[in-house]
Amino acid sequence: MAPAAPQPAGRLLSVVLGNASTALGVVAPGERGGEVVRHWTLSSDERRTADEWAVLVRGLVGPHLDEVEGVAVAATVPWVLGRWREMLERHLPDLPVVVVGAGVRTGIPVLTDNPREVGADRVANALAALTRWGGPAVVVDVGGTAVTLEVVNAAGQYVGGAIAPGVEVGLEGLGRRAAQLRQVELVRPRSVVARNTVEAVQSGLVHGTAAMVEGLVRRALAEQDLDPATTRVVATGAYAGLVADEAGCFTDVEPHLTLLGLGLVFARNHR
Ligand SMILES: Nc1ncnc2c1ncn2[C@@H]1O[C@H](COP(=O)(O)OP(=O)(O)OP(=O)(O)O)[C@@H](O)[C@H]1O
């Protein structure tokens, strides 16, 4: 069931302040939640001041700032959100801002024990999937810090999900805790059964994440009585492309689902 969600009227700047990286995107209005027409990635460096963020945003987004009607922000790092609020107030004071968080209407009922604790990026993912494809839907965000799973039921409600370690967290953990392992490039190795250390780590990360995701989705569908034939299963996030084909459980891959979800929240709160 697709809700009659308000769609953004003009272009927006959507910003996801993640634990490791910050994603920025210009979202254009359109069918089924709009589309991301430009996107950039920055590190979420906590030391960065509001003025430094302003330089980076102007440098990257530059001329597109004149095209956008507002800014939608989701943050998983409160400190960085503080610097962003300051930057927006001082450097882009004419742009209306919606920060997704407690008290902001999203348009999707959150049925968890404590809806306020659910990450804004997770709610944005669920809302975007619901608007784009309708419910029931499962979203898997394959990120560097975390792999998250969200379930939207047939009634268009956010039921809950799962949070697992992300691909970079796994790699860093191995490098830190195992004396003979080091950082490797995050690419698909030639085989699952690798014949050298680098590819063995790559296999564990790529195929291991794919297997985890596939298993989580299968278990979630079974537990929630969702029919695999009619439930959209969507991959998003920085590493969606790396594992989606391997996992084989996805009906759709949309790398910028979170940015689209933020646009929808903005539209609902700015009419
Ligand atoms: N759309 C993208 N395309 C290519 N690389 C990306 C993209 N988004 C992020 N990255 C890169 O991938 C890495 C991890 O990004 P990711 O968005 O997963 O960060 P994160 O803050 O750890 O997020 P999460 O909390 O969702 O795990 C970063 O180094 C980032 O620069």
Ligand SMILES: CC(C)(CO)[C@@H](O)C(=O)NCCC(=O)O
């Ligand atoms: C799980 C992450 C880190 C994913 O970015 C973020 O959504 C978060 O910090 N969430 C708060 C806890 C929760 O979502 O239940």
